[in-house]
Amino acid sequence: MRVLIVEDETLIADGVRRGLLRAGFVADVVGNAEAARAALQAEGFDLAVIDIGLPREDGLQLVRSLRARRVALPLMMLTARDRVSDRVSALDLGADDYLTKPFHVDELVARCRALIRRAHAAASSVLEFGRLRLDLAGKEAFTDGHPLDLTQREWSILECLVLSAGRLVTKERLMSAVSDWTDELTPNAVEVYVSRVRAKIGEAAQIRTVRGLGYQIREPGK
Amino acid sequence: MSRGSDSPSIRRRLLALLLIPTAAIAALATYSAYRTTLAPFEAAYDQDLLDAALAVAGNIEVGRGARPAISLTPDAVRVLRSDSQDSIYYQVSAGDGHFIAGDAGLPVPHQRIRNPTFTDSTYLGEPIREASYRVMTRAGSAIVTVAETRHKRSLARRQLLQSSLAVDAAQLVTALIVIWFGVGFAIRPLGRVERQLAMRGPRDLEPVTTEGAPTEIRSLIAALNRLLRALQEAEQAERSFIENAAHQLRTPLAGMLAHLELLAADSGPEQRERVDDILDGGRRLARTTHQLLALARSDSTLRTIATLDPVYLPGIIEAAITSRLAAADRAQVEIGAQIEPAQVRGVRWLLEEALGNLVDNAVAATPPGGSVTLRCGSVDGCAFLEVLDTGIGIPAHERAQVFERFFRASNTRAEGSGLGLAIVREVAAIHAAVITLDAAAEGIGTAVRLTFPRMSSPD
Numbered sequence: 001m002r003v004l005i006v007e008d009e010t011l012i013a014d015g016v017r018r019g020l021l022r023a024g025f026v027a028d029v030v031g032n033a034e035a036a037r038a039a040l041q042a043e044g045f046d047l048a049v050i051d052i053g054l055p056r057e058d059g060l061q062l063v064r065s066l067r068a069r070r071v072a073l074p075l076m077m078l079t080a081r082d083r084v085s086d087r088v089s090a091l092d093l094g095a096d097d098y099l100t101k102p103f104h105v106d107e108l109v110a111r112c113r114a115l116i117r118r119a120h121a122a123a124s125s126v127l128e129f130g131r132l133r134l135d136l137a138g139k140e141a142f143t144d145g146h147p148l149d150l151t152q153r154e155w156s157i158l159e160c161l162v163l164s165a166g167r168l169v170t171k172e173r174l175m176s177a178v179s180d181w182t183d184e185l186t187p188n189a190v191e192v193y194v195s196r197v198r199a200k201i202g203e204a205a206q207i208r209t210v211r212g213l214g215y216q217i218r219e220p221g222k
Numbered sequence: 223m224s225r226g227s228d229s230p231s232i233r234r235r236l237l238a239l240l241l242i243p244t245a246a247i248a249a250l251a252t253y254s255a256y257r258t259t260l261a262p263f264e265a266a267y268d269q270d271l272l273d274a275a276l277a278v279a280g281n282i283e284v285g286r287g288a289r290p291a292i293s294l295t296p297d298a299v300r301v302l303r304s305d306s307q308d309s310i311y312y313q314v315s316a317g318d319g320h321f322i323a324g325d326a327g328l329p330v331p332h333q334r335i336r337n338p339t340f341t342d343s344t345y346l347g348e349p350i351r352e353a354s355y356r357v358m359t360r361a362g363s364a365i366v367t368v369a370e371t372r373h374k375r376s377l378a379r380r381q382l383l384q385s386s387l388a389v390d391a392a393q394l395v396t397a398l399i400v401i402w403f404g405v406g407f408a409i410r411p412l413g414r415v416e417r418q419l420a421m422r423g424p425r426d427l428e429p430v431t432t433e434g435a436p437t438e439i440r441s442l443i444a445a446l447n448r449l450l451r452a453l454q455e456a457e458q459a460e461r462s463f464i465e466n467a468a469h470q471l472r473t474p475l476a477g478m479l480a481h482l483e484l485l486a487a488d489s490g491p492e493q494r495e496r497v498d499d500i501l502d503g504g505r506r507l508a509r510t511t512h513q514l515l516a517l518a519r520s521d522s523t524l525r526t527i528a529t530l531d532p533v534y535l536p537g538i539i540e541a542a543i544t545s546r547l548a549a550a551d552r553a554q555v556e557i558g559a560q561i562e563p564a565q566v567r568g569v570r571w572l573l574e575e576a577l578g579n580l581v582d583n584a585v586a587a588t589p590p591g592g593s594v595t596l597r598c599g600s601v602d603g604c605a606f607l608e609v610l611d612t613g614i615g616i617p618a619h620e621r622a623q624v625f626e627r628f629f630r631a632s633n634t635r636a637e638g639s640g641l642g643l644a645i646v647r648e649v650a651a652i653h654a655a656v657i658t659l660d661a662a663a664e665g666i667g668t669a670v671r672l673t674f675p676r677m678s679s680p681d
Contacts, residue, residue: 009476011476011478015480015481018480018484019480022487100545101476168540168544210547211557211558212558213543216547
């Protein structure tokens with residue numbers, strides 16, 4: 001998996017590159033938006049990590065121009081913590097996720113991995129997470145190759161969690177993911193479904209509850 | 223605005239400038255009216271004197287030696303001399319000045335050529351008015367003079383003066399009252415501008431509106447607005463300086479930390495501990511830097527933001543928990559939320575910053591196995607944001623001090639700069655929120671709550 005790092009600060013760029021290399025990625029660094037566009041056009045990348053504070057043309061403009069050219073690869077933004085407006089506009093412009101500086105390299109790697117996984121799932125319709133494998137087209141889940149017996153709603157919940165792996169998924173989002181037009185689910189019903197999914201996947205992945213807020217799926221042992 | 227007695231007052235100045243000329247003009251008017259009214263009075267009295275003189279003249283006859291002579295009966299003289307207030311004198315003399323009859327000492331102007339002649343003179347130590355008439359008789363010319371003391375004239379004059387002074391004083395007082403209130407009314411727009419400025423918060427640097435302001439103070443308002451604009455620009459410059467400094471400090475720190483993390487993962491057990499120590503120090507440095515910059519920015523925000531936007535509190539809690547989930551896991555502290563719908567008017571990044579600091583403190587103060595709960599909701603229409611922990615708590619006598627910059631509770635083990643709660647206090651001040659600090663429900667741990675003012679409109 002190949003990542004393009006767009007960051008003008010060599011210290012950060014190098015740190016991110018080393019972190020990604022350690023995690024088994026291939027990573028290249030460019031220092032400005034122009035070079036980033038050229039690199040993305042010339043070669044295939046699975047993800048770009050883009051700093052918002054780039055010289056001349058900033059990261060937000062880069063995201064806008066990439067999305068305008070229908071470049072579909074996942075984009076991970078690096079921002080300063082106190083600029084909420086930057087974060088919001090980054091997501092509005094088509095970035096997929098963001099991290100604020102200073103960040104933990106481990107977290108950056110985990111987020112990058114989740115983004116790439118999601119993008120690949122959209123392309124190949126198969127999603128691997130921990131010891132779970134989800135066939136998005138056939139709506140089937142496997143642990144260590146064995147098919148899981150999931151109801152339609154349980155499947156929707158597992159799919160929703162795995163697609164946002166590593167991130168907090170609110171109860172409201174799960175509710176809207178499993179509800180259809182005919183009936184509305186209560187928050188309590190969501191809890192019931194989640195605990196059933198949890199029981200069925202066993203040790204293959206870990207669904208942790210964030211009390212009062214939602215859930216987060218994690219790879220086993222993490 | 224203080225109106226001290228020695229500070230210049232527009233009202234007093236206008237009063238002085240208007241009243242002194244008005245009074246002078248009134249005095250002149252009084253004087254000239256007095257003079258004008260006096261003339262007919264004098265003329266009437268003079269006419270009476272002349273009539274008396276003519277009556278006397280009618281009695282002149284030709285006497286011995288073909289000289290003019292007069293014979294007045296005692297009754298006629300009594301009638302002539304009768305007057306309630308004044309003494310009447312008369313004299314008849316020949317054209318050459320020869321005394322014929324009457325009061326001999328009365329000064330008679332023989333040289334006057336006009337006929338009749340009125341003169342002012344003195345007789346027996348009193349001022350008198352005389353009317354002299356020259357008549358031609360068959361016995362030659364004779365001069366008849368009738369005089370009177372000025373008592374009734376003076377009385378009339380006095381009465382006239384008094385009444386016209388009374389009228390003019392009344393006019394002057396009326397003018398004074400009209401000017402006093404008129405000036406007050408005229409300078410009332412100044413008061414409006416004053417109130418408009420007085421109602422402002424310290425952070426409102428928007429220009430003062432000239433709408434409805436009189437022409438005379440528009441230039442004053444324009445000067446004020448130039449000052450406000452300059453202040454705004456200075457704030458802007460300060461803010462961009464802070465933002466620039468933030469970037470300059472944060473970026474190398476982020477790079478250093480990334481490398482240290484990698485180094486820690488790569489190093490053997492012996493170096494590992496030392497690298498971890500450096501990493502911890504670096505993270506503290508990054509955090510303190512961030513907090514200082516957040517404080518500086520909130521300081522300038524306090525002075526510059528004019529409007530607060532609606533902020534949905536559950537969103538803030540979700541963001542705070544999402545960004546601190548990993549840290550809570552590392553500290554083995556369970557983190558959760560109790561969310562009820564609540565909205566406030568505020569600055570989103572500041573609220574996130576404040577809540578983030580409260581959560582960091584709560585996680586740091588809670589031993590492994592404990593929990594931290596973020597709550598929001600509203601009580602009596604007032605939204606609140608609260609962080610509860612099951613940690614070591616803050617000694618009651620230190621609770622007032624914890625919001626000071628760089629203060630750290632005596633029982634804390636956790637590393638920290640002591641800036642976090644200062645930021646919280648700053649943010650609370652910007653949002654007019656009240657901070658309460660208490661032991662959590664079961665008497666253990668800490669509960670910090672921000673209670674926001676009731677929102678005026680539901681939008």
